[in-house]
Amino acid sequence: MRAAAKGVLVSGQLYAQQPYGMLLRMTSTNCNTGDELDAIFKQKKALRTQVRKTLKAIDPSLRSQQDKAIQDIIVGAPWFKSSRGLCAYISCSALREVDTSKLLSHILQPPPAGDKKLYVPRVEDKNSHMRMLNISRIDDLVANSMNILEPTPVDADGNARQDVLQANDPVDIMLLPGLAFDKSGRRLGRGGGYYDTFLKNYRDLAETRNWTQPLLVALSYSQQILDDGVIPVTSTDIPVDALVSPEGVIPISSAAFDRMDL
Numbered sequence: 001m002r003a004a005a006k007g008v009l010v011s012g013q014l015y016a017q018q019p020y021g022m023l024l025r026m027t028s029t030n031c032n033t034g035d036e037l038d039a040i041f042k043q044k045k046a047l048r049t050q051v052r053k054t055l056k057a058i059d060p061s062l063r064s065q066q067d068k069a070i071q072d073i074i075v076g077a078p079w080f081k082s083s084r085g086l087c088a089y090i091s092c093s094a095l096r097e098v099d100t101s102k103l104l105s106h107i108l109q110p111p112p113a114g115d116k117k118l119y120v121p122r123v124e125d126k127n128s129h130m131r132m133l134n135i136s137r138i139d140d141l142v143a144n145s146m147n148i149l150e151p152t153p154v155d156a157d158g159n160a161r162q163d164v165l166q167a168n169d170p171v172d173i174m175l176l177p178g179l180a181f182d183k184s185g186r187r188l189g190r191g192g193g194y195y196d197t198f199l200k201n202y203r204d205l206a207e208t209r210n211w212t213q214p215l216l217v218a219l220s221y222s223q224q225i226l227d228d229g230v231i232p233v234t235s236t237d238i239p240v241d242a243l244v245s246p247e248g249v250i251p252i253s254s255a256a257f258d259r260m261d262l
Ligand SMILES: Nc1nc2c(c(=O)[nH]1)N(C=O)[C@@H](CNc1ccc(C(=O)N[C@@H](CCC(=O)O)C(=O)O)cc1)CN2
Pocket: 052, 089, 090, 091, 092, 095, 097, 121, 122, 123, 130, 146, 148, 177, 178, 189, 190, 191, 192, 193, 194, 195
């Protein structure tokens, strides 16, 4: 995947090669040279190793206190209560991700309490391709090869599940996982590029449809919030609008300040 980020010249213009043979025109704002990218990927890899270690060292009871605090903050928040459509991840405890199980059970309550449409990730292939599919019950999930629960492409009645990129209505919020974050919105993922690719596609779709962009909200243990300047980023990394940690909501973008009622 690293080679995919190197520049190629087409008709005198520099392009970054993307999965599926797509080319992204390199401009002064989105351009990283091959050497820069190699250096950044190395720094990201080292930081991932360090953060994984930190996460493994958190005492399990402290971790579950943080899991509860983060989910309670979200469930009680006006911006969450008023949302109609969400994308959320299905947390994996072996990866030490902030737990989303209480949040998901809350969203998936039978109506009228459960009044939100939920989309969750399904990895389609190793070329950073992930879809977000609609589920209405926790039983809609099965473990994939990475041991993360994900929806089957077809529901129990044999109908294809709705893909959020094909839906007629926008989602308001995306609850995102990650290994590390900072208070300027930088996010370090697990390295697949799945979220960055999906978020870019959703952003393009929302723009085409004239929809309000969803708020990108990352769930983070206190230990995952790093000082500004520590998280290396490339031009394809999409910043988050806000963080939710056990200490509360940290709004970052102007959209977060406007919409999170803080
Ligand atoms: N809960 C959850 N679901 C998700 C993601 C995620 O980060 N969390 N993804 C977000 O992309 C996609 C799947 N991508 C993944 C990428 C790496 C690993 C993983 O197990 N990484 C190991 C290291 C593997 C290695 O390189 O040796 C790890 O981080 O410890 C899991 C999922 C879609 N679904």
